[in-house]
Amino acid sequence: MGWFSADIATMDDLFLHTLQDIYYAEHQIEKALPDMIEKASDSELKKGFQTHLKQTKGQIKRLEQAFKKLKQQPSGTKCPAIDGIIDEANDIASDVSDKIVLNAALIGAAQAVEHYEITRYGTLVAWAKALGRADVARLFAANLKEEKATDKKLNGIAKRKVNRKAVARKAKPMSRREQEAIMAASVGVPAV
Numbered sequence: 679m680g681w682f683s684a685d686i687a688t689m690d691d692l693f694l695h696t697l698q699d700i701y702y703a704e705h706q707i708e709k710a711l712p713d714m715i716e717k718a719s720d721s722e723l724k725k726g727f728q729t730h731l732k733q734t735k736g737q738i739k740r741l742e743q744a745f746k747k748l749k750q751q752p753s754g755t756k757c758p759a760i761d762g763i764i765d766e767a768n769d770i771a772s773d774v775s776d777k778i779v780l781n782a783a784l785i786g787a788a789q790a791v792e793h794y795e796i797t798r799y800g801t802l803v804a805w806a807k808a809l810g811r812a813d814v815a816r817l818f819a820a821n822l823k824e825e826k827a828t829d830k831k832l833n834g835i836a837k838r839k840v841n842r843k844a845v846a847r848k849a850k851p852m853s854r855r856e857q858e859a860i861m862a863a864s865v866g867v868p869a870v
């Protein structure tokens with residue numbers, strides 16, 4: 679459905695469309711998190727992802743309550759934005775070979791997801807209030823609070839240790855064997 683198709687005529691339609699968008703996004707995030715849990719080698723980061731997977735399941739339940747309050751069947755609408763963010767996260771996670779640098783990459787990718795969710799829930803809270811649905815706004819506000827707390831927690835893990843450890847990997851000196859291999863390649867002599 680295009681943004682300005684006849685399917686979205688009123689603010690109620692736009693509101694429902696955005697609820698369906700985040701409902702789809704939360705399901706994609708629920709599917710993506712187990713892989714991130716598996717790839718994280720920092721124990722605090724791994725635990726953080728595990729906690730957020732549990733929270734995500736609870737957030738989906740809150741969204742289902744919102745659909746119920748609005749007398750709508752829970753359903754998702756394809757969200758190319760979250761698909762793109764998750765695709766990029768998967769690409770970067772498979773491209774980074776150093777597991778310490780990978781922790782920094784996973785945090786960066788996860789924060790892109792959190793920021794997307796923060797913007798969506800911020801909008802939904804404002805629109806629910808404007809439409810006189812403070813009851814539904816409260817459900818979105820609870821999800822928004824968890825997304826913001828997760829973003830803050832990820833920031834803390836990155837700044838306290840993960841970034842520093844990842845940068846230190848870059849500074850690791852080359853072994854003599856690696857230096858010899860580079861020298862040999864530059865003069866066309868096979869390394870021994």
Ligand SMILES: [Fe+2]
Binds near residue numbers: 704
């Ligand atoms: Fe979420």
Ligand SMILES: [Fe+2]
Binds near residue numbers: 791
């Ligand atoms: Fe989240």
